[in-house]
Amino acid sequence: MIGSTRNVHVYACGAPVSMRNGVEGLAAIARHDLRRDPMNGDLYLFVGIDRRRAKVLYFDGTGMCLFYKRLEKGRFASVWSDKTRGQIKLTMTELTLFLEGSQLVGRFPVSPAAIGENELAIAIRP
Numbered sequence: 769m770i771g772s773t774r775n776v777h778v779y780a781c782g783a784p785v786s787m788r789n790g791v792e793g794l795a796a797i798a799r800h801d802l803r804r805d806p807m808n809g810d811l812y813l814f815v816g817i818d819r820r821r822a823k824v825l826y827f828d829g830t831g832m833c834l835f836y837k838r839l840e841k842g843r844f845a846s847v848w849s850d851k852t853r854g855q856i857k858l859t860m861t862e863l864t865l866f867l868e869g870s871q872l873v874g875r876f877p878v879s880p881a882a883i884g885e886n887e888l889a890i891a892i893r894p
Contacts, residue, residue, distance in 0.1 A: 777810040778858040780847045784817035791832045794825045802855040806832070813863060819843040822867065837867055845871050 779802055789797070794814055798806040806812060812825045822844055824835040845866060847856055858866070 776860055778813060778860060778863045779804055779810060780813040780856040780858055781815070782847075782856050784819075785814040785823075787814075787816040787821045787823065789814070789823075791825065791834050794823060794834070795832065798825065804855070811860075811863065813847070813858065813866070815844055815847060819846060824863070824867075839869060842869055844869065 779798070781797060781802060783801075785794070785797060794812065795806040797814065798804050798812045802812065804810065804812070806825060807827045809827055809829070814823045814825070816822070820843055821836070821838045823837075826833050826835075847858075847866070
């Protein structure tokens with residue numbers, strides 16, 4: 769199962785990716801284009817140029833996992849634009865909505881901002 773907490777970060781590639789890439793190719797894109805370590809437990813979203821296919825890459829602690837989804841009808845929302853290159857940060861909620869085919873992802877913020885330590889009612893002390 770793909771992690772479901774806010775502590776899991778999701779990074780979407782800011783440009784279309786060839787869906788011929790497998791685990792090694794997508795991990796290389798995460799390393800070089802997104803400048804992230806694909807083995808740190810974060811999730812990486814890659815979308816094909818036609819926006820009908822998407823892949824999510826993640827490391828579960830024992831090996832690399834690859835989730836692949838192909839839409840039978842319609843297209844995924846465009847997470848990139850002419851202005852975006854590199855990475856786009858999403859929440860788990862946004863990733864779930866994206867994979868369900870929601871057109872809101874990338875157009876409007878659909879998740880509230882994370883709460884910082886200074887905003888908590890109870891201070892966390894070491």
